[in-house]
Amino acid sequence: MMYRDGKLGHKQDKNARVLPMTILLFVLCGFSFYLGGIFCSEKEGVNVNTAMDIENLVTPSRDTVVSPLQLKPVVFQECSKEYQDYTPCTDPRKWKKYGFYRLTFMERHCPPVFERKECLIPPPDGYKPPIRWPKSKDECWYRNVPYDWINKQKSNQNWLRKEGEKFLFPGGGTMFPNGVSAYVDLMQDLIPEMKDGTIRTAIDTGCGVASWGGDLLDRGILTVSLAPRDNHEAQVQFALERGIPAILGIISTQRLPFPSSSFDMAHCSRCLIPWTEFGGIYLLEINRILRPGGLWVLSGPPVNYENRWRGWNTTVEEQRSDYEKLQELLTSMCFTLYNKKDDIAVWQKSTDPNCFDKIAADAYPPKCDDSLEPDSAWYSPLRTCVVSPDPKLKRTSLMAIPKWPDRLHTSPERVSDVYGGSSGTFKHDDSKWMVRAKHYKKLLPAIGTEKIRNVMDMNTVYGGFAAAIIDDPLWVMNVVSSYAANTLPVVYDRGLIGTYHDW
Numbered sequence: 370m371m372y373r374d375g376k377l378g379h380k381q382d383k384n385a386r387v388l389p390m391t392i393l394l395f396v397l398c399g400f401s402f403y404l405g406g407i408f409c410s411e412k413e414g415v416n417v418n419t420a421m422d423i424e425n426l427v428t429p430s431r432d433t434v435v436s437p438l439q440l441k442p443v444v445f446q447e448c449s450k451e452y453q454d455y456t457p458c459t460d461p462r463k464w465k466k467y468g469f470y471r472l473t474f475m476e477r478h479c480p481p482v483f484e485r486k487e488c489l490i491p492p493p494d495g496y497k498p499p500i501r502w503p504k505s506k507d508e509c510w511y512r513n514v515p516y517d518w519i520n521k522q523k524s525n526q527n528w529l530r531k532e533g534e535k536f537l538f539p540g541g542g543t544m545f546p547n548g549v550s551a552y553v554d555l556m557q558d559l560i561p562e563m564k565d566g567t568i569r570t571a572i573d574t575g576c577g578v579a580s581w582g583g584d585l586l587d588r589g590i591l592t593v594s595l596a597p598r599d600n601h602e603a604q605v606q607f608a609l610e611r612g613i614p615a616i617l618g619i620i621s622t623q624r625l626p627f628p629s630s631s632f633d634m635a636h637c638s639r640c641l642i643p644w645t646e647f648g649g650i651y652l653l654e655i656n657r658i659l660r661p662g663g664l665w666v667l668s669g670p671p672v673n674y675e676n677r678w679r680g681w682n683t684t685v686e687e688q689r690s691d692y693e694k695l696q697e698l699l700t701s702m703c704f705t706l707y708n709k710k711d712d713i714a715v716w717q718k719s720t721d722p723n724c725f726d727k728i729a730a731d732a733y734p735p736k737c738d739d740s741l742e743p744d745s746a747w748y749s750p751l752r753t754c755v756v757s758p759d760p761k762l763k764r765t766s767l768m769a770i771p772k773w774p775d776r777l778h779t780s781p782e783r784v785s786d787v788y789g790g791s792s793g794t795f796k797h798d799d800s801k802w803m804v805r806a807k808h809y810k811k812l813l814p815a816i817g818t819e820k821i822r823n824v825m826d827m828n829t830v831y832g833g834f835a836a837a838i839i840d841d842p843l844w845v846m847n848v849v850s851s852y853a854a855n856t857l858p859v860v861y862d863r864g865l866i867g868t869y870h871d872w
Contacts, residue, residue: 445488447488447491448486448488449491450491450494452486452488452490452491453491453492453493455490456598456617457480457485458477458479459475459477460478463478471621471647472619472621473622475597475598475621476621476622477623493513495512496512496513499513499612502612502819502822505612505822506583506611506612507537508536509535510535510536511531511534514536514606514610517531519603519604520536526542526546527539527548528541528542528578536607538580538583542580543577543669544638544668544669545638549580549583553581553585553588555710556666559707559708559709559710559713560634560664560666560707560708562664564588566589566772567767567768567772568633568664569591569772569864570590570593570631570632571590571592571633571636572593572627572636572658573636574620574635574636574640574655575595575637575641576594576595576604576605577596577604577638578604578607579592579608579611579613582608582614583611583612591844592613592614592636593616594608594613594614594615594616595619596617596618597617598617605617612822616846620642620654620655620751622750623749623750623751624657624746624749624750626747626868626869626870627746627861628658628744628858628869629658629756629758629858630658630659630660630762630765630858630861631659631857631861632658632663633663633664633767634664634665635658635659635664635665636667637667638669639670640669649698649702650752650753653702653734653754656755659718660718660758661719661720661758662718662720662766662768664715664718664767665704665715667714670683670688672709674688674689674691699716702718703718703728703755704716704717704718705717720758720767720768722757725755725757728757734753734754734755735754735755736754737757743759744858746869747870765862776863777839777865778799780795781858781859783858783862787859790854795831799836802833803837805833805837809834816838816841817842818842823843824844824845824846825845825846825848827872828849829847829867830856831859832860832865835847845865846867847860848867848869849867849869850872852871857869
């Protein structure tokens with residue numbers, strides 16, 4: 370735009386604005402610096418004061434008196450005498466409330482909150498301190514487990530015998546009335562892996578008074594003896610009183626509280642479990658908890674039916690048919706007959722992934738689909754399908770895992786399946802518990818002596834505490850919470866035992 374005097378109007382207008390804008394800019398900058406100074410000084414003041422407060426909390430002055438921790442005692446009343454043998458989740462007085470189909474009434478049925486007892490279970494009348502290990506393996510005080518029915522019914526089979534104030538355990542059983550040691554000697558002849566550390570963990574289904582598991586302790590094999598509350602009264606109570614690892618349980622409609630591929634060996638001595646009924650569902654559960662290459666041992670019907678059928682109140686044809694059905698079922702599950710002699714037959718689970726891959730979805734029994742978590746075992750229903758081993762695991766089979774005792778401190782392959790787990794974290798946990806166990810023994814000198822025979826680690830991770838005291842004359846039941854990280858497979862891969870539980 371041109372004015373009448375011929376000068377450019379826009380240039381003159383621009384120069385006229387420069388000075389006011391410059392002044393405004395300086396004013397704004399100065400004001401912002403002023404506000405910033407106020408804000409920063411206040412902020413720094415808060416940090417300094419906070420730091421001083423924290424320091425005073427952490428490091429009290431010399432004039433401050435620190436009071437000792439005060440704990441208010443809680444007193445529980447003693448339950449009445451009728452609860453001397455009370456097991457809340459397996460209470461025979463509640464059996465009528467549950468179905469008899471597949472003995473479901475013997476499974477865990479915990480009482481609702483309003484029925485739970487908040488009292489101390491009293492000991493039996495005349496209770497005495499338990500006889501110390503290893504003498505307890507052969508005898509216990511009658512008043513500590515005052516059950517007469519089992520004594521009357523099984524004394525002729527040398528399960529136990531009452532003499533004076535004690536129960537004596539001659540080591541007999543239904544299939545080994547001449548003693549468990551001779552029975553296990555024969556078993557070792559059939560299974561050489563029981564002698565060289567290859568087999569370390571076992572489960573005995575229908576354990577009686579746990580004489581088989583007790584004998585194996587002397588041979589370096591750690592056994593979980595499993596039995597329900599039934600007409601034998603308290604098989605597990607006898608086992609625990611003797612100092613032998615045991616747990617209440619039954620294979621019925623729910624999975625056993627163990628992860629897949631846990632045990633090196635499973636055993637049934639005339640346990641009367643109908644293995645081929647209900648689609649083979651009970652034997653399929655044994656397959657789940659047995660590691661690849663693991664061994665299943667059966668003595669009693671229908672093994673050796675040719676010579677035994679007359680004593681089983683049946684016919685030779687029926688027993689032959691039962692044996693053929695059992696063999697057919699095991700073959701369909703990728704088991705092969707490993708060895709057999711007299712009353713003992715041994716089958717081995719395959720380590721070949723191709724065998725399990727060949728099991729079709731429409732086979733009998735079919736292969737489980739990928740949606741079924743193999744380790745889900747807390748109130749998880751049994752399934753009539755074959756749980757196949759994880760093909761990516763190469764070092765969990767019986768022949769691939771290190772022999773005992775080397776496996777105890779060897780980082781298991783399955784530690785990488787645990788969130789945050791690695792060989793490094795395993796080694797750190799292992800060394801940490803070696804130090805902690807020494808401190809525990811200073812606080813509780815009875816650990817490592819005959820005064821303590823069993824310990825429950827109520828919240829284990831990798832079984833580090835059990836590993837640290839492995840040379841002491843006690844055993845540890847490692848408990849992994851059902852809602853915590855699944856570390857129980859690592860515990861079993863180390864050659865230790867444990868269970869899932871929800872406190």
